[in-house]
Amino acid sequence: MKVFLLHKGRDFDWQGKLPPVEKALTQDLELNILLDAMARGDRFLLDVAKKVVLSSLKDPEEIRYRQQVLGDCLRQSAIVREIYEIAVEAIETEKKVWLGLFSQSPDAILHRSLDLLQLLIGVLKKLRHIADEHAARFESEGFAVFFAMLAKELDDEYFLEMAAHLRQLRFRDGILISAGLAKGLKGTHYLLHKVPKLTWLQRVSLVMDRSAYTFRIAERDETGARMLGELKDRGTNLVANALAQSTDHIKSFFTMLRSEVGFYLGCLNLHEQLAQKAEPTCFPLPGALGTLALSFHGLYDVSLALRVQQRVVGNDVAADHKSLVMITGANQGGKSTFLRSVGLAQLMMQCGMFVPANAFSSSVSEGIFTHFKREEDATMKSGKLDEELSRMNDIADNITANCVLLCNESFASTNEREGSEIARQIIRALLEASVKVFFVTHLFDLAQGFYVQQMDDTLFLRADRQPDGQRTFRLIEGEPLPTSYGEDVYKRIFGGVPAE
């Protein structure tokens, strides 16, 4: 029994490695805010969300498979939440059946497994019931296959079969064991057998049967009773093992169900929170790898939207066929926010989620990398430029064609002339290796240098600033300007330039 809601016809690889730059990516994109919104304080959902969001899909077809499943989830959220609750209930049955501290005997394992199974069968029935009732309302391929699987695998006959085993293994009619003979005529190869159902007449005739004898252990003979128990344990050892394994298998099915549905539940949680603020979302149009597609309308930083009360500003950009997007302009003008919004949307698209925008289309990438300005290294090992180069070195170790690199004020830790030169060389090398680069910078020398080349595949964006110095937090297309308006801020705080 497989779930197959995250991939068509295969399991999600929960043991798969996260991208090598996962830590930097998480920190730079403020990804934890997004993941926390998906998890709503649930550690399990957090782990699931983190794994799935960071394991980007590379095939637009696979993305569409998830988008359709998620579409079903958004339309039938109550049912999806119910399925999730069922999976949780199944996994938590274990807590209800207590295993004594010293009772690692087959008898104890057997009885615990029986109790667990009894509960799990009840949960399976609930799941089957949901399939019966609601399967018709779901439209996606993923759910169609899932519900069909439940109907086939969990039919009525199967439930009867399980119930029969459970009854038998309670040994209400006694226990039947066979054994071979080993050295010293001791028992070996113990096997357990079903006790045949006998009619009243057969029972009477059995008593008269001369080929069988009966003995009793005295009521007070505690040692004898213990020995008998041991024999039973030998007999039930294999079946107890098999039964315990079966409960584990059922639980792992529910764990898989919980994990896969858990991702979609995280999406529902996020969607609810954004809907409450009336922030728009849409399903993105994923383009094939290497096609350099990117255009969006009303794209906002979802982490920021989750943090602040008011609506956040969205951006419109048409950057199809652009491999370098250079962003300059006013401090506090929304440049970092813009950069994060692009990175987050790309990540969200490539895990099959909706994106925070009115419309969004982008070609899939091989991987997303970030290089954001950081606080000085508290371990004192390296200076700032060294630290920046060291992180870029990690990126260079892993980046390949068709990846996206987001740089936020990289190489501002040295002077403008040299920072520009380092950045220029790196950008050139990356572009020639088919890496798409977004670069937020104050390095006028750098930005201006690319601007005068008038390359077709470069787009220049600028943080908007009105003549009175007010910021709109919106980015517009525009050439780099030689100052970042630090003077404005200075005047506001120091109350005018002091007299010389």
Added chain:
Amino acid sequence: MREAAQRMIGPFRGILFEGPDNSSDAGEREVPAFFSDLNLDQVIESITSGRDEYNLKPFFYAPLNSLQAISYRHEILQDLEGKALFEHVGSFARKMRAMREHLAQAAKLYYKYEKEAWFLDAAEIYCEAVCSLAHDLTRGDLESRGLLAFRQYLTDYAQSDLFTSLLAETKTLKNRLAEVRYCLEILGTRVRVSKYDSQLDYSVDVEATFEKFKQGAAKDYRVKFSTWVNMNHVEARIAELVAQLYPEVFLTLDSYCDRHRNYLDATVGAFDREVQFYVAYLEYLKRFKAVGLTVCYPEVCEESKEVFAKDAFDVALANKLVTEKSPIVCNDFHLKDPERIFVVTGPNQGGKTTFARTFGQLHYLASLGCPVPGSEARLFLFDQLFTHFEKEEDLKNLSGKLQDDLVRIHEILDQATANSIVIMNESLTSTTLRDALFLGRKVLEQLIRLNLLCVFVTFVDELASLSDTTVSMVSTVVPENPVLRTYKLVRKPADGLAYAAAVAEKYGLTYQLLKKRIRGRVGS
């Protein structure tokens, strides 16, 4: 001579402060704002590590404000640097710690007699600690006002009726308890407790009987019992019955515990905690001395701002390098009137930040009355210390980094006086070169007007020659190989060479190298 010394000694007020009221507020102190910028948080963490029970950090958060207070500590530290005395104080501390552990155990226990026995042991250890220290101090040559006064206090205390009677009672009671023996007779579920009556050891008989079979080593069948510190209810019941067998001893124990509840002398207790300030600091310095670095007692000034230091180093960094067995580079600095401000420029990774931290650490440690890292130093007794170090961008703070920087710098400029120290490390870099130059100049001009001591680290070379009160310091590189840094800073004009490209090459991030790296991977 001895009489003269005794006349000098005032009443003992505490080992950290000579005056009576200075110490009262030390308990509430908060971590100074500049601690993390100067890595002093790491320094204090290392110094106090393993000494949590003394709660020493507040003492390190409280700089002194008079030369008198500083010399009081210098003298004590110099005394404590004597090997024998240092050992004696260490031994005292170990005993006091053992005593506290016994008291803590007594408090945790449930049954009356076991609590009392643990308490008695605590008091015994305390008596021993006081007697030894009093004895050891009289043997040592003491010079400091603080320790001389304390020695007088402790001698008087050790000879007081209060203490001598505690000591005598403790000894007697311990001896009498050691003499008690009893027997248990268990039959089925019945246990009989009686006085011991010189019965012989039967196991000796048993061993003797089977001695002849012994054939060398044999398998060990002894069961290891769990050793619980506390009594179970059976043991407790037995103890009660033994107490009834020997009522006199146990009544004495009861009354002893009652009468000596508060045996610990408050002054001795305070000394035990406060002397750890010095012990911890000296202990911390040992690791530097071990690798050949020098520390010194600085000359601290209230008037002159002509500060200097030789062979100074960043202790937080040195501590790390010592552990890694890496070499440590020392630096010198000096200011001659009217110089006030070090403007530090030069290649990245050249030790600029380290220099800024070193300057701040030296002044702060000096203000605690402690030795400082360096072979010689004259330092200024500041009223306030401010730092502004480049910080990471934070999404929570939507007002923008440059604005935050300026708001914080504005606060600093508002609060600073001519007697303050300001350390700025690459402030105002989150903008264009033009802005950085404009803003840097504005801020530096105000710092110059304030006439305060300052270290100003920047990559804007133009700021290094703004006034005759600024001194340009430049981090240097090895001439033959620009990628190698010397971590030495020298007084010379800023030369605009940051060697950044050389570092880029070191990481394989030049155009040529990077292209080759990515192409190479596609091929493989």
